[in-house]
Amino acid sequence: MKREGIHKPTVEDAIEIGSIEILHPGGYMLTKRTAELCEMKKGMIVLDVSSGRGTQAIFYAQTFGVNVTGLDISEEMNRTATQKVIEAGVSDKVKFVLGDSQHLPFAENTFDVVINECAVGIPDDSQKVLDEMLRVLKPNGAVAIHESTWKKSLPVSKKIEISERYGTTPLEFEEWKKMLEKAGTVDIISEFEQWSKPEMFWNIRKDRIVKDHKSVMTIREKITTAFRINKIYGLKGVLKVFENEKIFFNSVLNGELGYALFKGTKKPVG
Numbered sequence: 001m002k003r004e005g006i007h008k009p010t011v012e013d014a015i016e017i018g019s020i021e022i023l024h025p026g027g028y029m030l031t032k033r034t035a036e037l038c039e040m041k042k043g044m045i046v047l048d049v050s051s052g053r054g055t056q057a058i059f060y061a062q063t064f065g066v067n068v069t070g071l072d073i074s075e076e077m078n079r080t081a082t083q084k085v086i087e088a089g090v091s092d093k094v095k096f097v098l099g100d101s102q103h104l105p106f107a108e109n110t111f112d113v114v115i116n117e118c119a120v121g122i123p124d125d126s127q128k129v130l131d132e133m134l135r136v137l138k139p140n141g142a143v144a145i146h147e148s149t150w151k152k153s154l155p156v157s158k159k160i161e162i163s164e165r166y167g168t169t170p171l172e173f174e175e176w177k178k179m180l181e182k183a184g185t186v187d188i189i190s191e192f193e194q195w196s197k198p199e200m201f202w203n204i205r206k207d208r209i210v211k212d213h214k215s216v217m218t219i220r221e222k223i224t225t226a227f228r229i230n231k232i233y234g235l236k237g238v239l240k241v242f243e244n245e246k247i248f249f250n251s252v253l254n255g256e257l258g259y260a261l262f263k264g265t266k267k268p269v270g
């Protein structure tokens with residue numbers, strides 16, 4: 001279903017160009033839930049795949065006392081994340097490496113917990129991302145992902161259009177589950193309805209409650225982001241993002257697009 005983006009810059013591009021710290025629906029609430037389901041405990045070794053601005057890695061280290069390696073493909077994300085780790089005073093517990101989630105630069109059976117928040121659907125091969133996550137996870141270790149998931153059965157052409165405008169590929173609930181199983185995950189539990197509420201998509205700010213999709217960014221943040229998009233993609237790019245966002249927001253508000261959390265265990269050997 002992945003096609004070269006005729007709708008660039010996508011909503012995902014705009015999110016990454018902006019300065020929001022939590023880059024997934026459900027915000028801290030979902031991050032906390034993910035860590036609890038994975039039973040993170042002091043001293044555990046955690047891999048946060050596609051760690052973005054490092055917000056989650058820092059939260060896990062500070063709240064649960066785990067040691068976290070974050071991996072992201074973007075040097076800029078890793079630079080920001082490293083700066084935040086220094087500011088938070090957790091440099092002894094959190095580090096970031098550059099890499100592609102489809103080819104994780106770690107030995108097999110390395111981590112107690114492997115997490116990917118909202119970025120399995122971004123690279124070309126989502127199955128490879130999950131295969132890699134399971135490869136580096138210890139047997140009986142916990143794996144968790146949360147991902148954009150179709151709530152309604154839509155024509156393929158509509159799914160493709162929304163995916164391209166969004167910049168990630170949502171799948172059906174059962175498709176995500178089957179892919180996790182194919183990668184070697186057992187005992188899968190999931191939460192779908194509660195994370196699919198539109199307000200979960202907007203409530204991604206660290207410091208305030210967001211009432212609707214128009215107030216995710218402050219006016220100042222919107223202007224700064226528009227300037228940055230203009231610098232990279234020109235005015236056409238800014239207009240394209242407005243168009244893409246409108247279609248993405250409608251899809252969430254119409255109940256077509258939801259968000260699902262999956263947690264499982266790596267099948268033990270033998």
Ligand SMILES: C[S@@+](CC[C@H](N)C(=O)[O-])C[C@H]1O[C@@H](n2cnc3c(N)ncnc32)[C@H](O)[C@@H]1O
Pocket residue numbers: 016021022023024049050051052053055056071072073074077099100101102116117118119122123
């Ligand atoms: C939606 S953001 C999620 C970031 C973070 N997990 C969070 O929830 O705040 C997607 C992240 O995936 C990263 N990314 C995209 N493609 C990747 C790839 N092939 N390998 C590793 N990271 C990737 C982006 O740089 C970005 O930081």
